Amino acid sequence: MSALQTGQPRDVLSAPASPDYRRARRAESRTGYAFLAPWLIGFFVLTAGPMLASLYLAFTDYNLFRAPEWIGLENFRQLFDDPRYLQSVKVTLVYVLVGTPIKLAAALAVALLLNNALRGQGFYRSAFYAPSLIGASVSIAIVWKAMFSDGGVVDLGLTNLGFPSEGWVGDPGKTMPMMILLATWQFGAPMVIFLAGLKQVPRELYEAAAVDGAGSMRRFWSITVPMLSPVIFFNLLLETINAFQVFASAYIISGGQGGPAGSTLFYTLYLYIRGFSDFRMGYASAMAWALALVIGLITLVMFRTSNAWVHYSGESK
Amino acid sequence: MSTATSTTTAAALTDDGSGTSRRPRRQQGALKRSVLLHALSLAILAVALYPVLWMLVSSLKPTGEIVGDASLVPSNASFDNYRTALAGIGGVSAWTFAWNSLVLAVLSVIGTVLSSAVTAYAFARIQFAGRKVWFALMIGTLLLPFHVLIIPQYIVFQKLGLVGTYVPLLVGKFLAAEAFFVFLMVQFMRNVPRELDEAARIDGCGHGRIFARIMLPLMRPAIITASIFAFIWSWNDFLGPLLYLNDPQKYPLPLALRLFVDQTSVSDYGAMIAMSVLALLPVMLFFLVFQRFLVDGVATQGLKG
Numbered sequence: 001m002s003a004l005q006t007g008q009p010r011d012v013l014s015a016p017a018s019p020d021y022r023r024a025r026r027a028e029s030r031t032g033y034a035f036l037a038p039w040l041i042g043f044f045v046l047t048a049g050p051m052l053a054s055l056y057l058a059f060t061d062y063n064l065f066r067a068p069e070w071i072g073l074e075n076f077r078q079l080f081d082d083p084r085y086l087q088s089v090k091v092t093l094v095y096v097l098v099g100t101p102i103k104l105a106a107a108l109a110v111a112l113l114l115n116n117a118l119r120g121q122g123f124y125r126s127a128f129y130a131p132s133l134i135g136a137s138v139s140i141a142i143v144w145k146a147m148f149s150d151g152g153v154v155d156l157g158l159t160n161l162g163f164p165s166e167g168w169v170g171d172p173g174k175t176m177p178m179m180i181l182l183a184t185w186q187f188g189a190p191m192v193i194f195l196a197g198l199k200q201v202p203r204e205l206y207e208a209a210a211v212d213g214a215g216s217m218r219r220f221w222s223i224t225v226p227m228l229s230p231v232i233f234f235n236l237l238l239e240t241i242n243a244f245q246v247f248a249s250a251y252i253i254s255g256g257q258g259g260p261a262g263s264t265l266f267y268t269l270y271l272y273i274r275g276f277s278d279f280r281m282g283y284a285s286a287m288a289w290a291l292a293l294v295i296g297l298i299t300l301v302m303f304r305t306s307n308a309w310v311h312y313s314g315e316s317k
Numbered sequence: 318m319s320t321a322t323s324t325t326t327a328a329a330l331t332d333d334g335s336g337t338s339r340r341p342r343r344q345q346g347a348l349k350r351s352v353l354l355h356a357l358s359l360a361i362l363a364v365a366l367y368p369v370l371w372m373l374v375s376s377l378k379p380t381g382e383i384v385g386d387a388s389l390v391p392s393n394a395s396f397d398n399y400r401t402a403l404a405g406i407g408g409v410s411a412w413t414f415a416w417n418s419l420v421l422a423v424l425s426v427i428g429t430v431l432s433s434a435v436t437a438y439a440f441a442r443i444q445f446a447g448r449k450v451w452f453a454l455m456i457g458t459l460l461l462p463f464h465v466l467i468i469p470q471y472i473v474f475q476k477l478g479l480v481g482t483y484v485p486l487l488v489g490k491f492l493a494a495e496a497f498f499v500f501l502m503v504q505f506m507r508n509v510p511r512e513l514d515e516a517a518r519i520d521g522c523g524h525g526r527i528f529a530r531i532m533l534p535l536m537r538p539a540i541i542t543a544s545i546f547a548f549i550w551s552w553n554d555f556l557g558p559l560l561y562l563n564d565p566q567k568y569p570l571p572l573a574l575r576l577f578v579d580q581t582s583v584s585d586y587g588a589m590i591a592m593s594v595l596a597l598l599p600v601m602l603f604f605l606v607f608q609r610f611l612v613d614g615v616a617t618q619g620l621k622g
Binding site for chain 1: 358369383444458467471524549575617
């Protein structure tokens with residue numbers, strides 16, 4: 001508690017290199033660490049420690065009841081022979097690589113629409129955001145399952161439009177589009193971020209381009225996209241990482257099994273099955289680290305290539 | 318919308334009477350455009366909100382009429398489904414599940430706000446050795462996939478005999494483990510004028526008092542935003558309770574819903590959807606009351622939904 005109250009008068013701080021100054025700096029540091037203590041404990045106990053522990057476990061055979069047994073790279077070797085693992089990689093990659101761009105395109109399109117100085121913009125913005133708040137919940141997963149079930153409202157609508165359709169939930173070829181639609185439905189969060197970014201684009205740029213005779217497509221590609229590129233980058237990074245972590249919807253829609261025919265066996269779901277149903281904790285740790293490496297690699301590539309297409313105005317960043 | 322009016326006034330101002338016929342036509346064009354944009358926005362909105370409306374309406378329909386009925390007007394509405402849902406499942410009343418959810422969410426909010434605010438104050442206002450390194454590590458945890466942590470964390474809590482209690486679900490909240498909230502508050506504090514706390518320091522206030530007396534009251538908007546998100550994330554959380562809770566008496570609503578899905582026959586959508594509505598009700602109410610805070614929070618901090 002005393003550390004919290006060692007506020008130093010300002011004139012002491014303005015005399016560098018004096019013993020008083022150094023003492024004040026040390027007191028300031030102590031106070032800083034007192035404030036930081038909860039986070040530091042959490043960081044070591046809940047983040048850094050577990051990371052190292054799971055790195056170790058990834059090289060062991062461990063089932064929670066026997067002591068971990070060191071088996072080297074065996075877990076990683078088994079991953080490549082495990083057809084269900086490879087299936088989960090495939091499912092997740094398709095979901096991330098197809099779903100994320102679709103979701104972001106929808107978000108950008110609606111943001112551009114709302115940016116047209118529309119009356120009631122605040123209302124639209126909030127209303128479109130709402131699904132992002134509830135989309136990952138169990139409730140919505142149940143609703144989604146009901147809507148896309150055999151003879152459900154989606155079938156009904158499509159059949160009326162002249163596209164006969166017989167259930168999505170039970171058809172391995174259709175569960176992925178269903179999941180991607182669920183993700184796309186939650187376009188509101190990135191849309192709100194896009195909209196905030198669009199407001200930062202100086203209006204004069206468009207006016208000048210219009211005077212020069214640039215059409216709306218030209219203005220979109222030559223002004224909007226470069227000026228918005230930091231926001232696009234931010235959304236892409238965030239949504240990609242989020243997409244890798246989808247769990248509740250897949251669990252509920254497939255009854256926790258990833259079916260039919262493994263078509264909703266998302267990486268997280270398979271990791272959960274391996275770790276907490278089969279209690280193969282070492283194997284699941286190897287899975288977790290393989291995923292962390294892939295996500296880390298994707299993040300790195302995104303940052304590295306961002307120089308080529310992300311445009312920071314003003315600051316020379 | 319303000320831009321729309323300003324352009325029309327600008328047009329009116331520059332229109333110095335020379336082209337009296339141009340003004341109405343231009344306004345007509347703007348009107349046409351505005352109608353078109355609204356029609357498009359409303360059409361997208363109808364599609365986006367349809368699942369929610371369908372859920373609300375279906376919860377009032379008899380089970381047999383839910384799947385395959387796209388209409389949003391129930392032919393014979395009743396609250397039967399809600400009666401079944403509230404009766405609970407496996408001998409546990411729905412109110413117990415709701416209470417459990419509430420306890421978890423309220424404690425999450427308290428823990429998150431307190432620990433994130435203290436941590437953010439350290440990063441934003443105290444010059445301590447190693448600050449930049451810790452800050453970078455904190456930001457780094459934003460990008461860390463949670464999967465790497467769940468297995469060892471589970472093992473630790475299991476060894477400590479804490480599986481089956483709320484401790485594993487809450488301890489991280491009290492230790493500022495969710496970096497999003499720390500970041501949100503750091504960003505907010507950086508915008509608070511430094512003159513305020515420097516004046517207090519000259520008057521002899523320590524960091525403890527500056528934090529409690531000056532910073533916290535000024536941070537109301539950030540605290541409200543963080544509280545709402547902490548509440549909703551805890552309320553909707555499924556994986557955490559799924560991993561750590563095994564006694565239905567302690568289940569929050571999302572786990573109760575899963576129990577419902579597993580135990581009721583596949584076709585009994587009525588009670589399931591009524592229960593889903595009940596589980597989303599607080600989130601929807603929060604949204605209606607605090608939408609400005611939520612949407613602005615996303616716009617400025619890029620919080621995930």
